[in-house]
Amino acid sequence: MKIQELLRDHAIAIQQVDRSKIRSNAVIFRVPDGGHIIFLDRGLPDNLKLFSLAHEAAHLDLGLLYTKTSQYDMGIERRVDRRAIDLLEDALAPGMYAVLLEKFDASEGALFGCLAKDAVFRPEALAWLKGSLG
Numbered sequence: 642m643k644i645q646e647l648l649r650d651h652a653i654a655i656q657q658v659d660r661s662k663i664r665s666n667a668v669i670f671r672v673p674d675g676g677h678i679i680f681l682d683r684g685l686p687d688n689l690k691l692f693s694l695a696h697e698a699a700h701l702d703l704g705l706l707y708t709k710t711s712q713y714d715m716g717i718e719r720r721v722d723r724r725a726i727d728l729l730e731d732a733l734a735p736g737m738y739a740v741l742l743e744k745f746d747a748s749e750g751a752l753f754g755c756l757a758k759d760a761v762f763r764p765e766a767l768a769w770l771k772g773s774l775g
């Protein structure tokens with residue numbers, strides 16, 4: 642899957658943390674010694690964990706990482722969500738890529754509402770997620 646390749650190529654490690662430690666579903670940082678780390682809310686449902694990993698990897702893929710001083714930007718978040726859907730194309734159940742794009746075009750709420758449903762991802766993608774998170 643594309644998401645696996647991206648995590649490997651950019652040396653992105655994943656660490657699950659309590660929601661109180663981060664202000665969103667997930668956040669990505671550059672590690673001083675090289676590579677990156679994603680802190681992921683351990684309380685999220687699996688679908689949202691997988692989407693959040695793709696979202697954070699997409700920040701890196703697009704060169705749109707926040708710095709300590711940059712402000713949260715909805716325009717950036719939209720572009721990153723759109724790239725995350727592409728990164729997940731081969732992890733999605735048949736037909737879901739077109740559905741997610743349609744929801745994305747509708748609104749962020751529609752996209753996340755759809756992600757909350759079962760059968761969005763292929764079973765092997767969710768199995769990979771569980772294996773990666775330990």
Ligand SMILES: [Zn+2]
Binds near residue numbers: 696700718721
């Ligand atoms: Zn983001």
